[in-house]
Amino acid sequence: MEPLFLRACRGEVTERAPLWLMRQAGRYLPEYREVRKGVSFLELCKNPKLAAEVTLQPIRRFGFDAAILFSDLLVPLEAMGLEVEFTEQGPRLPAPLRAPADLARVSRFDPAARTGFVLETIQAARRELGDTPLIGFAGAPFTVATYAIEGKTAKNFSETKKLFYREPEAAHRLLALIGEATRDYLLAQIRAGAQAVQLFDSWVGVLSAEDFETYALPPTAALVAELRGAGVPVIYFGNGAAAILDRVGRVGAPVYGVDWRVPIDEARAKLGNAAAVQGNLDPSTLLGPIDEIERRARDVVRRGGKRGHIFNLGHGIYPETPIEAVQALVAAVRAA
């Protein structure tokens, strides 16, 4: 029988909700922190042996129903030609794209040549994963564009919107180019062994409904359509987009990740025609007492329903999350 996660992605009824957590390979795990003692974040992303190892860590410890590639949203942007640094304050791009002429500095790329380490990580992880499916990922075009334009994690995303409003033709060209590069990159991940792919639209929540429809939606919908052709589930996670889920549903993904702001049954109704939804426990819940974790996990399972629900957090797990909280969550979801 196909793994639980893949069946839920296809909108099937499953005996229980499959479970994985965004950022499950990360700093809340002592074994991850141990690996990070020896290497920088970017070195870890570019070392297939170590990246595969941290991809596997949460599967070994918790037996999650899916693994997700350990990598970073900015990897393909670097491959497109932009210099990327990782500092204590987060990513920095010393030469962001601020004018139409700057677009000459980015291009599509050959994933095997420029991001071979990602494909090798996928292959290495798959060799160890057995029946557990592996999710590949990338940023959605809008979110990747914000890094290219802002040069960092922005506050108000003023530079991005300034470029959009002042140079709409260049903005659309950049978004389309990122979409095409991301398509090549994710199709290569799928060929290397990724059994599903997730698009993270981490910053889409800063857009008005009109700007979402004008700038974020077209390149994302085009990308999703092409990825669907590869025959694996495509998950679109629009962080902070709970206010405009009716528009988000037009991305055309079979599976939608949902943040924690609205109950997942309401989110599913607003999305319209999704085969499956993924989410959506507030990651802060895991900082609270065990009985509250259990109660809220059961509530998400109940609202998610039996058909096409993948249990997840509504955002990446926080680094300060206690291991015992994750254990309690896993047990509660399995028992619900």
Place this chain on the structure above:
Amino acid sequence: MEPLFLRACRGEVTERAPLWLMRQAGRYLPEYREVRKGVSFLELCKNPKLAAEVTLQPIRRFGFDAAILFSDLLVPLEAMGLEVEFTEQGPRLPAPLRAPADLARVSRFDPAARTGFVLETIQAARRELGDTPLIGFAGAPFTVATYAIEGKTAKNFSETKKLFYREPEAAHRLLALIGEATRDYLLAQIRAGAQAVQLFDSWVGVLSAEDFETYALPPTAALVAELRGAGVPVIYFGNGAAAILDRVGRVGAPVYGVDWRVPIDEARAKLGNAAAVQGNLDPSTLLGPIDEIERRARDVVRRGGKRGHIFNLGHGIYPETPIEAVQALVAAVRAA
């Protein structure tokens, strides 16, 4: 005839939408930056003559239809007994509230004794404002509580939610206490001359629907009910709350400020029974070209409708906003 702004607040049909901008007294104005050369932010808040002056500056320059008191969300928290500092990185509270016992360090306060400078600012501004109404303000209980608990502008609000989940009784006590102190404070502002009051719930968008209903809604609804008894319009602005406007409508305010994420006609429908709505142009629009500012301003005016709409931004105006952009906005809203 009553001023346009007050009539719109009461849900009346107005000949045009009254207009003011959140943070209209602020750094985008050269005359504000001039005043700030001589004093720190906190000194400015505590100097009635200068605070009244910067309250008036945007009225003199643009003839906005309402003035808003120049002050800060943290002023009443300091009056409740917490030390507050303002740094380059924003506000800092060296001794935040992290445990039930810490609540002994905060209490209600006499607004005249502890925040007399605010009341004097209101009186001084009113003497100069003529027919232009003056809006008083405070933070909503949840948002003020986040500063008390986090000690700064937080990222994930983990400390706040940790206290809520681990010590719900203390959390409710703190929120109720802040609500009572805020009631005293705003009633004093109204007695001093404020003709409307706005509650800023700047961080409410980090809450799930359940947490909003459990923690933020009860003290806010109680506060709004008491303020309504004072006979002036009460505006509730829930920033980032566009996803849960159906719940936000239960705050019971006659007027709701709306952020820019959903079109204001959709927001009004979701809020249910509001007399008036206020908003909601994306402040980033003002960084774009004039024709785009005009087009989007007209769209907000059209969606806002003739009855009970106050034009505003969906968030505070950004410091880098050009003066010419504000001029174009004012002209477009008046002509629409």
